[in-house]
Amino acid sequence: MKPIIAITAGDTNGVGYEVILKALLEAHIFEIMRPVIYGNAAVAKIHIQTLSEEYRNINWNMIDSADQAKDGRLNLITCYTDNVPVQFGTPSADANKAARASLERACQDLKAGKVQALVTAPLNKEALNGGHTEYLEQQFGGQSLMMLCSGNLRVALVCNHVSIADIPGQITEERILAKLTLLNNSLKRDFGLEKPRIAVLALNPHAGDAGLLGKEEQEIIAPAIQKANGQGIWAFGPYPADGFFGSGHFSRFDAVLAMYHDQGLIPFKTLDMSGVNYTAGLNIVRTSPDHGTGYDIAGKNMADEHSMRNAIFMALDIIKARAAYDENTANPLPFIEREDKEGRPRREFIDFKTTRYNDSTRD
Numbered sequence: 001m002k003p004i005i006a007i008t009a010g011d012t013n014g015v016g017y018e019v020i021l022k023a024l025l026e027a028h029i030f031e032i033m034r035p036v037i038y039g040n041a042a043v044a045k046i047h048i049q050t051l052s053e054e055y056r057n058i059n060w061n062m063i064d065s066a067d068q069a070k071d072g073r074l075n076l077i078t079c080y081t082d083n084v085p086v087q088f089g090t091p092s093a094d095a096n097k098a099a100r101a102s103l104e105r106a107c108q109d110l111k112a113g114k115v116q117a118l119v120t121a122p123l124n125k126e127a128l129n130g131g132h133t134e135y136l137e138q139q140f141g142g143q144s145l146m147m148l149c150s151g152n153l154r155v156a157l158v159c160n161h162v163s164i165a166d167i168p169g170q171i172t173e174e175r176i177l178a179k180l181t182l183l184n185n186s187l188k189r190d191f192g193l194e195k196p197r198i199a200v201l202a203l204n205p206h207a208g209d210a211g212l213l214g215k216e217e218q219e220i221i222a223p224a225i226q227k228a229n230g231q232g233i234w235a236f237g238p239y240p241a242d243g244f245f246g247s248g249h250f251s252r253f254d255a256v257l258a259m260y261h262d263q264g265l266i267p268f269k270t271l272d273m274s275g276v277n278y279t280a281g282l283n284i285v286r287t288s289p290d291h292g293t294g295y296d297i298a299g300k301n302m303a304d305e306h307s308m309r310n311a312i313f314m315a316l317d318i319i320k321a322r323a324a325y326d327e328n329t330a331n332p333l334p335f336i337e338r339e340d341k342e343g344r345p346r347r348e349f350i351d352f353k354t355t356r357y358n359d360s361t362r363d
Contacts, residue, residue, distance in 0.1 A: 003316065004035075004114065006066065006115040006118045007020055007121070008099070009099070009169065013091065013092060013123050014123070015121075015122070015123030017039070018049035018301070019121065020121055021058070021309070023308040024312075025055075026309070034069040036077060037075065039079060040080055041062065043351045051303065059072055059154070064276065067114045070204035079101045080101040080102070088298040091351075097124055099123035100127045103123070103128075105272065106118055107139050115316040117285035118287075119315055121289070122289065125291060131161050144282050145186065145279075147183070148265060149314065150268070150276065151249070155256045156182075156258070156266040158257060173221075178226065179234065180198060185281075186280035187255055187288070189321065191321060193254050198235065199237055199249070199253040199255070200221060201257075202240055202241060202333075203221065207240045219295070221237070245271065247347075269290065275310070276314045277311070287315045289311050
């Protein structure tokens, strides 16, 4: 059975509909999924008129519930019936209301198990009084982790959408350790990495210069890394942030944990603007393009769809990765932890058929 993917249309005055339609234009996408757009057909039609001729005759499959989605069709659920005026490039209360209605309806279907993943087009943060990440954390419970992904480059954040003035107060040993744990678990379950290597960035210039420029590295970040190591997490650092990406040092790790939004995302987006925003740590799969509403180019047929397409593909990949991980770890064999002669960890798995031990040495 092909997975059903919920795609919210986002801000009606932004580039959401444009990047969604362009991303779904590739026919082979319908061979591996059933997309359901949460929005409004009348609004979608206005956006289509701004695109090239190939989009003008889309055959919509209008449905009332995601479980009615059909193969090979562009399924659409109407989430708001009010007349929503489209004002390209202009934030508005109507656009915010429409974006929130689409997201709320998609989340209902996600909770009910009618869809297997959520892909969100950008919206104005005023629609949620914050970002998607914080909203989804409230909706689905637990603690989330904001992570930007592109190929083997993954950058996660200790602080998401936080004022620069408030960041130092949120950099605590407990918070960093919690984020490292979420990141490590996600890299294993969602990305199939058995023993991921995580780099941790410093907060202050030059990693504090031995306390001359700040003591957070010595008193907070380094102790958190040590505790993570004690829990079996391969975390390293803290590394000075200024030269970490420019030197290519990031390529030696499976992921990077940055202290705050711009510290991690400015270099990430400099390296790749077609990445994916992934909300890790939750019991649901949610991805999004790594750009905003694009008010400056809305309605001009200028938006690049690659980030949206990558977000859709990543959602599908994570669904498969989680299923494989959960199956492989459902009934683990009991084992005894030992060390070999060189002091390397070794697990001796109990073989109940022979009542002997099978050795498995792991570096």
